[in-house]
Amino acid sequence: MGADKFDLPQGTLDLLILKTVALGLVHGYAIAQRLQQISRDAVQVPGGSLYPALHRLENRRLIVAEWAQTDTGREAKFYRLTRLGKKQLQASSQNWQRLSDTVGLILAMPEGGAS
Amino acid sequence: MKRVLKRVLKQWTRFPRRDERESALDKELQFHIEEKITDLRASGLTEQEARRRVRLEFGGMEQVKEECRDVRNFYVVDRFVQDVRYALRSLGKTPGFVAAVIGTLALGIGANTAIFSLISAVLLRPLPFLDPAHLVQLNESDPRNGVGPVSYQDLEVWRNHTTSFDGMFAYGVVSTDLRGVDSPERIATVRAEPGLLQMLGVQPIAGRTFREDDPSNVAVIGAGLWKRRFGGDPSCIGRKVILEGESYTVIGIMPAGFQFPYRTSPTDLWIPWAVRQWKQDPRLRVDFVVARLKPGAAIGAARSELDTIEERLANRSPDGNERPRAVVTPLSNVIVGSVRPALLTLWGAVGAVLLIACANVMNLLLARGAGRTHELALRAALGASRGRLIQQLLTESVLMSVAGATAGLLLASFSTDLLLQLASSHIPRLGEIGFDWRVFAFLMVAGVGAGILFGLLPALAASRLDMQTGLKDTSRLAGYGASGWSGRRLRDGLVVAEIAMAFVLVIGAGLMLRAFLHLQNTPTGFVSDNVLTLHMSVSLAEYEAPGSYGRYLGELEDRIGRIPGVQGVGSVQYLPLQNWGWTGFFSIPGRSPYPPGHEPRAELRFATPGYFTALGIPIRRGRAFNAHDTSNSQTVILINEALSRRYFPNEDPVGQSIDRGTIIGVVGDVRQSGLDRPATPEIYNSLMQNTSATSDAGVSLVIRSRVRPEALANAVRNAIHQVNPNQTVFSVKTMSQVIAESLGDLTLYLWLIGFFAGLAILLAITGTYGVVSYAAACRTREFAIRVALGADRRQISKLVLGHGSLLLALGLAVGAAGALALTGTLTSLSSSVTSPDAATLAFVGLLLAAVALAACLIPARRAMRVDPNISLKYE
Numbered sequence: 001m002g003a004d005k006f007d008l009p010q011g012t013l014d015l016l017i018l019k020t021v022a023l024g025l026v027h028g029y030a031i032a033q034r035l036q037q038i039s040r041d042a043v044q045v046p047g048g049s050l051y052p053a054l055h056r057l058e059n060r061r062l063i064v065a066e067w068a069q070t071d072t073g074r075e076a077k078f079y080r081l082t083r084l085g086k087k088q089l090q091a092s093s094q095n096w097q098r099l100s101d102t103v104g105l106i107l108a109m110p111e112g113g114a115s
Numbered sequence: 116m117k118r119v120l121k122r123v124l125k126q127w128t129r130f131p132r133r134d135e136r137e138s139a140l141d142k143e144l145q146f147h148i149e150e151k152i153t154d155l156r157a158s159g160l161t162e163q164e165a166r167r168r169v170r171l172e173f174g175g176m177e178q179v180k181e182e183c184r185d186v187r188n189f190y191v192v193d194r195f196v197q198d199v200r201y202a203l204r205s206l207g208k209t210p211g212f213v214a215a216v217i218g219t220l221a222l223g224i225g226a227n228t229a230i231f232s233l234i235s236a237v238l239l240r241p242l243p244f245l246d247p248a249h250l251v252q253l254n255e256s257d258p259r260n261g262v263g264p265v266s267y268q269d270l271e272v273w274r275n276h277t278t279s280f281d282g283m284f285a286y287g288v289v290s291t292d293l294r295g296v297d298s299p300e301r302i303a304t305v306r307a308e309p310g311l312l313q314m315l316g317v318q319p320i321a322g323r324t325f326r327e328d329d330p331s332n333v334a335v336i337g338a339g340l341w342k343r344r345f346g347g348d349p350s351c352i353g354r355k356v357i358l359e360g361e362s363y364t365v366i367g368i369m370p371a372g373f374q375f376p377y378r379t380s381p382t383d384l385w386i387p388w389a390v391r392q393w394k395q396d397p398r399l400r401v402d403f404v405v406a407r408l409k410p411g412a413a414i415g416a417a418r419s420e421l422d423t424i425e426e427r428l429a430n431r432s433p434d435g436n437e438r439p440r441a442v443v444t445p446l447s448n449v450i451v452g453s454v455r456p457a458l459l460t461l462w463g464a465v466g467a468v469l470l471i472a473c474a475n476v477m478n479l480l481l482a483r484g485a486g487r488t489h490e491l492a493l494r495a496a497l498g499a500s501r502g503r504l505i506q507q508l509l510t511e512s513v514l515m516s517v518a519g520a521t522a523g524l525l526l527a528s529f530s531t532d533l534l535l536q537l538a539s540s541h542i543p544r545l546g547e548i549g550f551d552w553r554v555f556a557f558l559m560v561a562g563v564g565a566g567i568l569f570g571l572l573p574a575l576a577a578s579r580l581d582m583q584t585g586l587k588d589t590s591r592l593a594g595y596g597a598s599g600w601s602g603r604r605l606r607d608g609l610v611v612a613e614i615a616m617a618f619v620l621v622i623g624a625g626l627m628l629r630a631f632l633h634l635q636n637t638p639t640g641f642v643s644d645n646v647l648t649l650h651m652s653v654s655l656a657e658y659e660a661p662g663s664y665g666r667y668l669g670e671l672e673d674r675i676g677r678i679p680g681v682q683g684v685g686s687v688q689y690l691p692l693q694n695w696g697w698t699g700f701f702s703i704p705g706r707s708p709y710p711p712g713h714e715p716r717a718e719l720r721f722a723t724p725g726y727f728t729a730l731g732i733p734i735r736r737g738r739a740f741n742a743h744d745t746s747n748s749q750t751v752i753l754i755n756e757a758l759s760r761r762y763f764p765n766e767d768p769v770g771q772s773i774d775r776g777t778i779i780g781v782v783g784d785v786r787q788s789g790l791d792r793p794a795t796p797e798i799y800n801s802l803m804q805n806t807s808a809t810s811d812a813g814v815s816l817v818i819r820s821r822v823r824p825e826a827l828a829n830a831v832r833n834a835i836h837q838v839n840p841n842q843t844v845f846s847v848k849t850m851s852q853v854i855a856e857s858l859g860d861l862t863l864y865l866w867l868i869g870f871f872a873g874l875a876i877l878l879a880i881t882g883t884y885g886v887v888s889y890a891a892a893c894r895t896r897e898f899a900i901r902v903a904l905g906a907d908r909r910q911i912s913k914l915v916l917g918h919g920s921l922l923l924a925l926g927l928a929v930g931a932a933g934a935l936a937l938t939g940t941l942t943s944l945s946s947s948v949t950s951p952d953a954a955t956l957a958f959v960g961l962l963l964a965a966v967a968l969a970a971c972l973i974p975a976r977r978a979m980r981v982d983p984n985i986s987l988k989y990e
Contacts, residue, residue, distance in 0.1 A: 028143060029150040046172045047147055052182035059187050067139075077143045 027076040178498040198510040220519025223472030225526030236548040245316020250446040253404040255439035279412040284311035287402030292652040294357040306388035322367035334363040337383035338371035456943030477569040484577030504578040512570025520562030541860040614926025617879035624872035640785035642731030646850035647824035662746035665803035680822040685726030692857040695788040737769035737780030750776035758796035888974035899986035912975040919971030
């Protein structure tokens with residue numbers, strides 16, 4: 001395990017899943033794999049968190065699922081973004097960006113410069 | 116609501132069935148696991164190690180699945196079905212407990228449903244007329260007489276000068292003698308202005324109602340009369356009925372259930388009332404006026420319009436200040452306004468019974484929950500969240516309460532029949548009682564609401580568990596204290612509340628009983644034992660010659676007096692406690708005129724000479740009427756003591772003359788209008804001299820006997836028919852019955868409140884017993900140790916009794932305070948109910964305490980017999 005693992009802030013998992021699903025038809029295991037790869041092992045989503053989150057997003061109509069064959073010929077449940085999901089992803093990404101910029105700005109303040 | 120339903124339905128149909136969903140979830144997770152294992156194996160791990168890693172990643176597989184299900188809407192339905200199934204299984208294991216709960220709730224909800232169906236029929240259901248909200252009754256009110264009938268002249272002015280009304284019609288009710296195909300009967304006939312029935316908007320089932328251009332001798336009959344007299348024959352339109360000797364043609368039949376006006380006895384016959392042909396005379400009054408407001412016209416606007424008119428009239432008339440004011444009352448208030456407070460009080464009482472029942476059930480559930488710790492902890496360990504556990508427990512309680520409500524409905528349907536028999540002559544509209552949507556909605560709300568009310572706290576308490584101790588501790592009786600400080604307080608608090616509510620109800624019942632007994636023992640002014648009374652109608656047309664009706668009555672009384680066992684006979688136009696309210700002014704010559712509004716006024720009664728001895732009314736001074744007072748002699752009157760006291764305080768009235776005749780005697784005061792109302796001034800005329808008062812009212816015969824009065828009824832009837840075969844005789848009653856009927860509504864409310872109070876005591880005592888014995892059972896171990904260490908066994912029983920007494924004392928204190936605060940509501944049932952006094956409180960409190968402590972004795976004795984050898988080994 002290369003990089004340090006860290007805890008995802010509350011609510012970020014949904015955003016990450018949406019982003020991953022936005023890249024194309026994908027099943028649950030692949031989502032977990034991809035998140036781990038892209039984050040260079042920093043983000044490791046256990047199945048116990050991933051699947052309830054997927055079902056929650058499906059229930060909110062942000063993603064839909066269909067059963068299809070994998071490259072290896074196995075049947076898996078593939079997820080894809082809905083229009084609602086796309087909108088949600090956009091809004092959430094912007095939000096995240098703003099938050100991260102703001103936090104970055106504050107954190108970039110030089111210390112000890114009170115005088 | 117509809118949208119939600121549509122969404123649920125869409126979800127339900129869109130998604131595969133439950134087992135398919137389950138297998139899909141399995142398959143999805145399985146795929147993940149296998150892919151992962153494959154990858155891990157590829158990276159060089161052994162199969163075993165790979166599986167171990169995956170298991171670690173997922174944690175509890177069941178919990179993950181449960182979490183996935185939790186986020187899906189469609190599992191709500193599944194889960195409910197599952198909960199119900201589970202609840203049925205778990206309840207099925209404890210049939211005794213379930214029976215106790217359902218039985219308790221059936222009593223509580225049943226009694227509530229019965230009273231609510233009464234309220235629904237009487238107070239909530241709109242009157243069965245077209246647009247009943249716009250129907251109003253009009254009266255006139257003046258400072259002297261209060262609210263009363265409307266002057267005919269004013270009615271004409273109102274009709275011609277108002278714009279807020281769509282119609283305004285006068286009506287009156289008279290008691291008439293109906294003859295026709297068979298035996299004569301006495302019925303209430305409604306004289307109504309043509310147009311009134313059309314305004315009510317109820318279509319006749321055959322024929323039509325009368326119009327302005329109809330002759331005066333047409334009649335519309337009700338369904339009851341139609342069935343009774345014409346056997347329900349639809350061709351009876353055009354046939355004749357004889358009313359008071361005059362022939363009327365039947366032109367229409369009203370549907371069953373049509374009542375106008377609402378009276379304690381059904382109205383069955385409507386005839387035209389040609390008020391418009393009356394001459395303009397300010398003294399002529401119509402009995403009642405009913406009107407319809409124009410659509411959109413507010414009752415306030417109608418009121419102010421009539422006020423303006425009355426003001427204008429007042430300015431024109433010479434005695435301007437004496438003008439009456441118009442009073443506009445919604446028709447529904449006229450009909451049921453008087454019973455509303457009483458019904459609401461009854462509802463409150465029966466609601467308290469249900470609350471007590473719920474408290475009892477809640478206690479049972481708390482005890483049951485404490486015994487289920489193990490089961491619940493196991494479920495929690497298998498992945499059920501606290502919410503799920505609460506949902507599960509609530510499903511159980513709601514299932515039981517809905518079952519209780521269903522059983523209660525059966526009870527209610529029996530009791531409404533009983534109520535109908537008891538109350539129909541005291542509560543208007545009761546005939547319309549039935550199971551309508553309001554009652555159904557009430558039942559549902561009561562059922563589900565009670566389930567949540569008594570189930571929520573126990574569910575919260577039971578689901579708040581520590582898995583470690585829950586799974587370890589298999590002891591069912593972990594100790595009263597072990598169920599938590601709050602659980603104990605909750606249980607004790609419930610018992611205190613139960614006792615308090617029961618106490619309030621019993622105090623109420625006690626006060627009503629006191630009022631009832633007090634009224635029953637009130638001196639009436641006459642002697643009611645061994646008196647038979649009956650009513651005869653009079654058609655004066657047959658007795659036109661002066662004094663001939665008096666002679667007829669004399670002949671009847673003479674004939675009846677010769678029946679063996681008869682001690683005295685007399686006649687009066689109004690029997691005490693049955694009819695009253697006929698008053699008239701009088702003046703005493705030589706007195707300076709009384710100020711307006713204070714003119715002497717007296718209740719008028721007409722009697723034959725024998726009346727006073729027959730009913731045992733004492734003659735205080737002078738003499739009674741006798742055979743020499745005839746239509747040819749001087750008009751003589753008797754006055755009662757109340758009149759003598761008020762108008763002749765320092766002189767002897769006997770021998771003095773007033774405008775109504777010469778006073779020949781003073782008779783004792785009689786309670787005429789109710790046992791709770793003292794006598795008012797009265798003037799008696801002799802029926803031998805003046806029969807003018809008898810045509811509408813008829814005459815009541817009073818027969819004092821040496822034997823049981825009921826035994827004389829047939830002989831009396833025969834004697835009357837020997838003199839006049841056509842004489843209608845009805846309402847044959849003993850005087851004691853007449854008194855009992857005058858107390859009818861109080862009796863009814865007394866029975867109902869008494870019954871509810873009895874139920875409340877029963878439930879509260881069972882509740883107290885349950886909690887005290889549960890607490891004692893929880894402390895068995897403690898008691899055993901105490902005994903083993905040498906404690907006196909009586910000391911042990913005192914511990915148990917002490918717990919019960921404390922709860923009881925607190926409950927009684929709270930109840931007494933509540934009763935004092937609620938005094939006002941009880942007077943709505945009868946004005947003679949007084950506020951709670953120390954004696955009643957003490958008596959009722961002691962009674963309740965005795966029963967409750969007796970119930971506590973059982974667990975106390977059980978605790979006393981604790982055998983340390985057995986109890987300490989048992990655990």
